Amino acid sequence: MLLETIDLTKSYERRGERFYAAYNVALSVESDDFVCITGQSGSGKSTLLNLLAGLLHADSGSILLDGEDLCKLNDAGLAALRGSKIGYIPQGNSLLQNFSVLDNVCLPWYLTRKSNVRAQARELLARVGIAHLERENPASLSGGEARRVAIARSLIANPSVLIADEPTGDLDPKTTDDIIRMFSEVHAQGVAVVVVTHEREIPSFTTKHYVMENGHLALQ
Amino acid sequence: MSGGRISTLKIAVGNIVHKRFRAVCIVLLIAVSTLLITGGTMLGFGLTGGVKSINARLGADAMVVPRSAGESYEGALLTGSPSTFYLTKGTVERVLQTEGIARSSPQLFISTFDSAHCASLVQIIGFDPKTDFVVTPWLKTASVTEPGYGEIVIGNNVQLVVGNKMTVFLLELEVVGKLDKTGMGFDNSVFVNMDTAKMLLTEYEKFDGATPLPEGATAEDVYSAVLLDVEKGVEISSVQRKINLGFRDDDVSCVASQTILESTAKNLNLVIGVLTVLLAAIWFFAVFVLAIIFTLALNERQREFGILRAIGATRRKLTAIVITEASLLCGAGALAGVGVVCLIVFPYSTLIERTLKTAYLPPQSLVAAAILVLCGVGCAVTGPLASLFSAARIAKNEALANIQEG
Structure with missing residues (x-):
């Protein structure tokens, strides 16, 4: 098992009442899985994804990645994990405007390592079809191009799992198809993929489909 | 980037x-x-x-100056605002007979003119090397040559160097020394011995705008200030009081150095x-x-x-x-x-x-x-x-x- 959650719970307090964004969640991801998580807005999908990426602290339960419990890691440990085993794509345009496309792709690597990675970054940009944009500023990119850069960035550290939060949420149908195809290519190269997406965008090659409702996760 | x-x-x-x-x-x-x-x-x-x-340079216990020139004196001392004022020799001699004075030395203050007659507007301070106990020790400490007749020692702000000549009342005086910075009026002053000062005063009186000498007096008959040290055990304030009361009608004022410093x-x-x-x-x-x-x-x-x-x-x-x-x-x-x-x-x-x-x-x-x-x-x-x-x-x-x- 590559990634597994056991009784994972995360709650928030809202107007004096406890609200469970994730309740006793059990999720399992094998290294060859392409997992889609769907659900209505506010059902807890993004919270779950961010718990998996070590961006949020769980109230209780465990998240095991390659047998290592993320809930027991400190900030530096989690950051190191995000910079190596996990490739994360946040919602919307997540590129840093102060840096070129190429630097955005290199950034996760340089946050934790000192060796040069520009050649690999160029290769990744070529793989996602935007090698010619490496010197551009993110502000000049279209939504689809920005998403491709984010995908290239998430792959720079050769992660074992790619986690994407609504990567096609604000894209037109054609660009959505391109991005989904890109995820399938990543998956084909041996990277497990966990994607929060809309029902209508579930690709045919999905290996597991989970539905989130009021913090409860169910396998379809 | x-x-x-x-x-x-x-x-x-x-x-x-x-x-x-x-x-x-x-x-x-x-x-x-x-x-x-x-x-x-x-x-x-x-x-x-x-x-x-000021503390280091005010080497006398008190100074006697014309009452009317009190502010000019303080200005000359602190900021070097040039001024000319006189005390007659007779008055000085009488003042020095006051009980409690251990030693004294006269000084003569002459302001140059901001005109073609003079290189620049400075305060000339004449001192008597025979009796002086304020300027001479200071010159010695700074390893500056004592000025002879026709020679000058300049304050730090005067834009000349040793060996230069300075025109004062159309006379050329040689610079024989330059003093370290004091932050006081002395930086804008020129020091001469009393003989040079008397000669300069004679020249000064020839120009329009000069402060006229007291009636009937010549350059030889006047000073501007007298520096005093009181005898050991005598209060400076008591000598100061005696002079100020005894010479109430003579336009004389005795100022304690400490008063200038403290204020x-x-x-x-x-x-x-x-x-x-x-x-x-x-x-x-x-x-x-x-x-x-x-x-x-x-x-x-x-x-x-x-x-x-x-x-x-x-x-x-x-x-x-x-x-x-x-x-x-x-x-x-x-x-x-x-x-x-x-x-x-x-x-x-x-x-x-x-x-x-x-x-x-x-x-x-x-x-x-x-x-x-x-x-x-x-x-x-x-x-x-x-x-x-x-x-x-x-x-x-x-x-x-x-x-x-x-």
């Missing part, structure tokens, strides 16, 4: 370049604060140095106190304004920091980015401020001295360098200090919260 490895420094520089207007505002704020704090500290040191200098020191200490409070207020104001700027800026950048966390940055890394950014901006501001101080305060220190109209002795080079470094560093750290709160807050937030708040 593109090219090269992406270090914390590069991320910080990228953020600065991306928000140029904010960066320029912060740099300007710190530059102005540094200018005020460093300039103010220099001023404070200069005024303190001035007080110490000047009191005024300067008040100025220094106010200056210190103002400088501290400026520093705290800068920290406060920067704290607001950084808090607003970091609120605006929550998403950016959230993304950095999401792609592998630790909290420590985020703190380092924020503090590096603040340090770069405030370092640049402090450097600019110190640079402006160097460009303004040093070249124009003489003008500042004259404008202040009080004893002002600028700090020596080493002290000035130390002030520049300390004030520069003090102002440069305002940024990192002001950003600590915001940096801690942003690092404490959960990464997701940062992304969502953006």
Whole structure:
């Protein structure tokens, strides 16, 4: 098992009442899985994804990645994990405007390592079809191009799992198809993929489909 | 930005370049604060140095001057405002018979003219080497040659060097010595022996605008002031009182050195106190304004920091980015401020001295360098200090919260 959650719970307090964004969640991801998580807005999908990426602290339960419990890691440990085993794509345009496309792709690597990675970054940009944009500023990119850069960035550290939060949420149908195809290519190269997406965008090659409702996760 | 490895420094520089207007505002704020704090500290040191200098140079217990020339005398002493005034020899002789005086020495003050007759407007101070106990020891300490007849020793602000000639009342006098800076009127004065002074007074009287000698008197019959030391065990104030009461009708005033020192020191200490409070207020104001700027800026950048966390940055890394950014901006501001101080305060220190109209002795080079470094560093750290709160807050937030708040 590559990634597994056991009784994972995360709650928030809202107007004096406890609200469970994730309740006793059990999720399992094998290294060859392409997992889609769907659900209505506010059902807890993004919270779950961010718990998996070590961006949020769980109230209780465990998240095991390659047998290592993320809930027991400190900030530096989690950051190191995000910079190596996990490739994360946040919602919307997540590129840093102060840096070129190429630097955005290199950034996760340089946050934790000192060796040069520009050649690999160029290769990744070529793989996602935007090698010619490496010197551009993110502000000049279209939504689809920005998403491709984010995908290239998430792959720079050769992660074992790619986690994407609504990567096609604000894209037109054609660009959505391109991005989904890109995820399938990543998956084909041996990277497990966990994607929060809309029902209508579930690709045919999905290996597991989970539905989130009021913090409860169910396998379809 | 593109090219090269992406270090914390590069991320910080990228953020600065991306928000140029904010960066320029912060740099300007710190530059102005540094200018005020460093300039103010220099001023404070200069005024303190001035007080110490008066203490060191007022080598007599008291001075007898014409009552009507009291302010002129103090002006000549503290700021070098040139003036000419007289005490007749007869009056001086009678004053010196006052009980309790151990030793005395006369001085003659002559102002030059700001005209073609004279090289520059200076205060000429004639002293009698036979009786002098104030100027001579000072010349000896500074290893300056005692001026002979027709020779002059110049104060530090007089723009001549030893060996030059200075035209005074159309006569050429040779410079035989130049004194160290005192921060007092002496810096703008020219010292001559009494014979030269009498000769110069005779020439001075030939020009229009000269202060006329008392009726029937010649240059040989007048002095301007008499410096006194009282006998051991005698109170200066008692001799002062005797002279002031005994010569009430003779336009004579006896001023104790301590009185000049105390009143000047009191005024300067008040100025220094106010200056210190103002400088501290400026520093705290800068920290406060920067704290607001950084808090607003970091609120605006929550998403950016959230993304950095999401792609592998630790909290420590985020703190380092924020503090590096603040340090770069405030370092640049402090450097600019110190640079402006160097460009303004040093070249124009003489003008500042004259404008202040009080004893002002600028700090020596080493002290000035130390002030520049300390004030520069003090102002440069305002940024990192002001950003600590915001940096801690942003690092404490959960990464997701940062992304969502953006």
